[in-house]
Amino acid sequence: MTIIKRGFAALAAGALSTALAVPAFAEPVKFDFWFGLSGDLARVVDTLCKNFNDSQKDYEVVCTSQGNYDATLQNTIAAFRAGKQPTVVQVYDVGTATMMLSGAYKPADKLMEENGYKIDYSDYFPGIARYYATSKGEMLSFPFNSSTALMYWNKDAFAKIGKTEAPKTWEDVGADLKALKDAGYDCPMAINISANESWQLMEQFSALHNQPIATKNNGYDGLDARLEVNKTKFVQYVTDLKKWYDAGLIKIKSKDLGQDMVQAFATGTCQLILTSVGDHGTVGRTQKEGMNWDVAELPVYAGTERKNSLVGGASLWVLSGKSDAEYKGAAAFLNFIHDPKTALFWSTNTGYIPVTKSGFDFMKSNGFYDKAPYKGREVAIESLTASEPTEITRGVRLGNFTQIRAEFGTQMQAIFANKVSVQEGLDTLVKNGDAILERFQQTYPGKTLP
């Protein structure tokens, strides 16, 4: 039913936009932008769109939230197959490989060049640019909302065990969790083990330790990449997490159980969590009165040379099959988003980080990171720029990665429920993940990633 409804809605929206897109004198050219954020964040995007429409007279962007990232991609595909696609669409990080093979986009760098905009691509933080760029370094889409994972720690609790700094290694974390437990804290650390946490537990961990998730440089070099997380340092990490869980040092917190880990941290129930910098604002707004907390980079195992962490979020793709006038509008819109002033507006109103060095510098010079609610978010930039991205820490470019993340959740749940051992669970993850990758490869015979 909903699919049919959405189909009709898409048709209606499409018909409407073509009807309105007929160029007329003095009427601005309208074009569609579909995005996947909802709630507070959707309101910020709407304001952003309004600011763009007010900033000039030639174009008018019509921004429509599709609810979430999955739905945005699904609806865009349905609309594209019906020839009613939006001009600009927000696609989440792990959808990048699917988009690159779709043949349904207009390369963003070419679009900007054709319309006379000069974008300095070296201005993007390399960790962000490389995640979305082709293996040759071309930007097919524009990074939009970006974040990375951080460790949130409760300063009050750590003060009780005589610590004034966040643990930097996992060995220290183990000792600190034990000390917190002995000091009477029931939940020293909270994690969750659904598909979503693949990001901070598997992907970020692997990048920081320069460990591959898949062969062929995490898939950048070919569709025949296969998973290999069952023989990297990640095995050790899951083993430790499971050990700490069994010892009662880690508790599983999720919305289904009553309280997710961000709530558990903000209310002071749990003392340590690993989550996105995007939650920085939420913790600040919902924290227990007077609680002292801070963020730090994710820990690494002792003796590891720390690499950059991965960016998370989404980028903006321009789809093929639209008119030149709409492309002009899209280019102007992307240029507007690229502006450092927009970066300041965007980061102030959301928890996302600036994606360009000039945006970051502009925000720093405005004293953004000195003020209380935003102080600490610069740690995300430090984490993202801890090193030049290596062949492995550029990102993850695997087909149908959403399904691999789901498989990660499934196997972690099996491991934590003592159904299988850590090694067995990760072996199954690799086996099932490889079947997904193989299927993706078969669907695109003879095609290669750009």
Place this chain on the structure above:
Amino acid sequence: MEKRVTFGRWTIGILFAVPQLILIFTFFYWPAGQAVYWSLTLQQPWGGGNIWVGLDNFRSILANADYWNSITASMIFAGISTGLAMVIALVLAALTDRQLAGSSLYRVVLIWPYGIAAPALALAFRFILAPEAGFMAVVNKVWPGFWDPGLDGADAMASIIIAFSWKYVGYNFIFFLAAFQAIPRSLIEAAAMDGSGVIRRFWDIQFPLITPTIFFLLVINITESFQDSFGIVDIMTAGGPANATNLMVYKIYSDGFKGLDYSGAAAQSIILMLLIIALTIVQFRFIERRVHYR
């Protein structure tokens, strides 16, 4: 002799049937045919092309242990939730039919659950059954670790069964009550005068007379438990933990829409369709024999 109204020419009859045929074709045969075609090809999600693979999609699905796990989970879910929903509704309807005090109130109240959309209902049950915050938190306090749908597959399965049964109790109740009320009072009164008790009357008179309704509800409940479970699973467990509640209809959704594997999802929906058809045939062949239509 029976008198029949017939059309002079067969074309007029066809003409009258055309609007209905077009509807059925557009909304059933065409999509179903498309699904069959997709299940025999590998579809690129963006429509860039497809390859004919014959029965490969079916082979790879049937060779997948996760898929068999999904079939087993669906069967368990269908069996238990249908049983629960029907037995509870039958008991409630029988009691309401006896005109016990307040039965007019129950009649209205018991119909409500069916009117609630599955996701809304699932959200409510997620609160009620949350091990740390809801009603079950009290039980967990007394008996730590008793209820943990986050990691224990059996607990998660129990949650979705409870939520689904709760909804269908209302639906079944309407039909059972109507069936009970269609039984002539005189039959029951005669039996009562002959000295049979409530239970005796139920088994010997009421139950045999409502078997057509029981059979109808059995078919509907089993079919719906395969199809209408989606909203509940999506909100309450998302198929977890460790695939314990990954019912067939949910797996079709997650493979097709989240994983963009349209061909695999199409093949799975063909299998689901065949399974439901087979189950319905079995019910008509073997159970309907025991049904007495009046």
